[in-house]
Amino acid sequence: MASSAVDPTPTTPAAPRSRPPLQSLAHKSVITIYRIVAIIVLYAVLLGVLSYAFVMGFYAVNSNWAAPVILSDSDEKSLDFMQKLVISRQTLEDLKVDIIRQQSTLAEMTKQRASLMALDPELQVAIARERSHDQMTGPQLAGLETQKKDDNAKTQALLTQLHQLEAEIRSDLASGLITKGDAATQLAALNQAEDAYTDSRIAGVLLSDDVLNKTTIGTKSLDVLEKQAELRSDIAQLDVTLSVADNQLREDNRQVERLRDAIEIAKQSPYFLNASGNKRLYFAFVPYDNQANAKVGAPIYDCYINMVLCRKVGTVKQIFHGEEVISHPIFKTQVRGLTILMDLSRPESAKSQTVFLGHKPLLF
Amino acid sequence: MAPILLWLIMFLCLLISVLKYLMGLILRVSFPRVKIQKDYTWHPTVSVLMPCFNEGKTVYQTIESISKSNYPPELIEVIAQDDCSVDDSYEWILKAQHDFSNIPIRAGRNDFNCGKARTVCNALEHSKAEIIISIDSDCIFHPDAIRELTACFAEPGIGSVGGRVGVSNPNDGVITAIQTIVYYAAFELYKMPENWTRSVCCISGCLFAIRRSLLLEIEPAIRARNWFGIPVNQGEDRFLTHQTLLRGYGTYINNDAVCWTAVPTTLSVLFKQQLRWRRSIVRDFFYTLRTLPRHVFKLHPNTVLTLVLTPLGAVVAFLVVVTMLTSDPVAWTGPAPLIAYLGIAAALTWAIKKYSARETIHHPLAFGAYIAWSMASALFITPLALCTMDSADWGTRTKQQQEEQIGLVSS
Numbered sequence: 001m002a003s004s005a006v007d008p009t010p011t012t013p014a015a016p017r018s019r020p021p022l023q024s025l026a027h028k029s030v031i032t033i034y035r036i037v038a039i040i041v042l043y044a045v046l047l048g049v050l051s052y053a054f055v056m057g058f059y060a061v062n063s064n065w066a067a068p069v070i071l072s073d074s075d076e077k078s079l080d081f082m083q084k085l086v087i088s089r090q091t092l093e094d095l096k097v098d099i100i101r102q103q104s105t106l107a108e109m110t111k112q113r114a115s116l117m118a119l120d121p122e123l124q125v126a127i128a129r130e131r132s133h134d135q136m137t138g139p140q141l142a143g144l145e146t147q148k149k150d151d152n153a154k155t156q157a158l159l160t161q162l163h164q165l166e167a168e169i170r171s172d173l174a175s176g177l178i179t180k181g182d183a184a185t186q187l188a189a190l191n192q193a194e195d196a197y198t199d200s201r202i203a204g205v206l207l208s209d210d211v212l213n214k215t216t217i218g219t220k221s222l223d224v225l226e227k228q229a230e231l232r233s234d235i236a237q238l239d240v241t242l243s244v245a246d247n248q249l250r251e252d253n254r255q256v257e258r259l260r261d262a263i264e265i266a267k268q269s270p271y272f273l274n275a276s277g278n279k280r281l282y283f284a285f286v287p288y289d290n291q292a293n294a295k296v297g298a299p300i301y302d303c304y305i306n307m308v309l310c311r312k313v314g315t316v317k318q319i320f321h322g323e324e325v326i327s328h329p330i331f332k333t334q335v336r337g338l339t340i341l342m343d344l345s346r347p348e349s350a351k352s353q354t355v356f357l358g359h360k361p362l363l364f
Numbered sequence: 365m366a367p368i369l370l371w372l373i374m375f376l377c378l379l380i381s382v383l384k385y386l387m388g389l390i391l392r393v394s395f396p397r398v399k400i401q402k403d404y405t406w407h408p409t410v411s412v413l414m415p416c417f418n419e420g421k422t423v424y425q426t427i428e429s430i431s432k433s434n435y436p437p438e439l440i441e442v443i444a445q446d447d448c449s450v451d452d453s454y455e456w457i458l459k460a461q462h463d464f465s466n467i468p469i470r471a472g473r474n475d476f477n478c479g480k481a482r483t484v485c486n487a488l489e490h491s492k493a494e495i496i497i498s499i500d501s502d503c504i505f506h507p508d509a510i511r512e513l514t515a516c517f518a519e520p521g522i523g524s525v526g527g528r529v530g531v532s533n534p535n536d537g538v539i540t541a542i543q544t545i546v547y548y549a550a551f552e553l554y555k556m557p558e559n560w561t562r563s564v565c566c567i568s569g570c571l572f573a574i575r576r577s578l579l580l581e582i583e584p585a586i587r588a589r590n591w592f593g594i595p596v597n598q599g600e601d602r603f604l605t606h607q608t609l610l611r612g613y614g615t616y617i618n619n620d621a622v623c624w625t626a627v628p629t630t631l632s633v634l635f636k637q638q639l640r641w642r643r644s645i646v647r648d649f650f651y652t653l654r655t656l657p658r659h660v661f662k663l664h665p666n667t668v669l670t671l672v673l674t675p676l677g678a679v680v681a682f683l684v685v686v687t688m689l690t691s692d693p694v695a696w697t698g699p700a701p702l703i704a705y706l707g708i709a710a711a712l713t714w715a716i717k718k719y720s721a722r723e724t725i726h727h728p729l730a731f732g733a734y735i736a737w738s739m740a741s742a743l744f745i746t747p748l749a750l751c752t753m754d755s756a757d758w759g760t761r762t763k764q765q766q767e768e769q770i771g772l773v774s775s
Binding site for chain 2: 030035038039330331
């Protein structure tokens, strides 16, 4: 091991190897170029970082920026919006057709109800008239029935005598007191008398029926009453249907009004304007923090590198108050705000990342 | 195609980084093979080479800590080589030489300032020991450090062994606190997968042990290092490790061999240190690209991955930060990233408190600050390193030297 004494001789490092002049020149050239490039790169990085920091700070405090939005014809929101609008319009048309149909049905039902209502008093009168007639003819028929019964009783007594006469005729015939022809004539006359008696009894029974019908409430009357009840039921059902149809009609009319209002409001949307118009429109998103500068007629400025050397490029034409949410053009955070329509004299400004409302963001 | 490739590389680098930390954690607790077989009975002769430049009294304390080593003193020698310090460093070396007579101490001085790498080579000229330990002159060594380093050479094929660098001033400020976390994570987790395959790609120059024969073989390459004719004096530790691997030897970091260093306390010093390290990473990357086709099949796949992806990671980090700041500038301030950062910080702070009590951190939000520093570092240091490859100074101590030289001239 070496001693711990101080080594007085300074150590000399090995001398660097000498290089050929050509290689040395090449190295010097490379190093010179490298240093120039390095300086440029480093200054570019520095400039980039400073610019970035300034932009960040600028947009953190600026309160009049707006982000232009170019809505293409095939813009998803516009298409979606138009699709909904078309559906609303279709619904409106369908409702109108329904209303017409309902109105027609309602009129028809009203007419039918009127017809039914007209039947009811006629039916009442007919029933009353019939009842009145029955009340008048009923007792008369009852009297005639009694008389008929008396007549039949008398006829029956006579027929008993005729039965005895028949026996005498047969006896006379058997004893040869009368000819067969005479006997047949006499027997036929007797048979006619019995036949007439039977008819008279049938007439008596029928008369009893008629009396019963005229003096009491029979099934026929009940039939009439049932028909009367059916008629009234039909009228009541028709009333309910009419009421429902009337309510539906009113509701449909209200729905039509609502849809019309909604469509009118929708027509004021930037997406409708964009999708329906033939002229290219320029919109911009304004965050709520910058809303104070978004006034109709306010000048719009477009700037180089989003903040300096600004020039007026148009004015605010219209403000849409529906809320929109977009990503902050610099910070990429979600920002809430509203949309404006810009009247641009320089359409290229619609492609800028930001424009400024009301005044220039800096002094120049 | 290019963006896809770029994103693929970015994703791969981030994935590998995350995987390495996770794998390190798993290896630490699960695989005994990660730990090297040590032989404490083998006692080779050891030369401790201590290059020094403007360290002042610290060199005295460094030598003092070596003199208190529990390694047999008759087998140790210290070779302190001063690289023309403009302060009283050399006087402190002489004083140490006088005060710590239990070990042989050789004090040497360069004729002219030639950088750390060549100063190590100059010191090597006076060494005859079997194992060479190169150290930083601002570190304090644990008494077991030398014993732990030499014990690792018992495993056949090991060419270089490093030690764990602890932070002696973790609570000097937020800046030192964040470095404490980074040092701890680097040594205890990040290096573990490399240790597993004995293919650590960068052994810290604070505590670097290497076989003498190997160092002698590499020395001409160290002296010949240049950047288009400009001598390269920095990053000799990474270069030595790389050379060790290329020669087929294994490299290992023994976390039981500990030294303590005072990390930078100001942003400017930290920036210079990081710039020096980044420059050495970039330089090593170019070297890797140049030599890899010849050595790719000789090296362990883990070594190849680390050699390529570590420097690429610096470039990727730069691209990630630029992309993030331009596409979504305030994304990193969202609650999810902040919770993730602070969660990692809390876990690492807890681990440090439990397993390395001396480095316990009292700044609970230090890791949050580290994230901000990482962004600034990724954004500025990589391009700056790429554009200052011709620098040949000592890094953190140059300004002091220049100021003092100016002072001398004016006086």
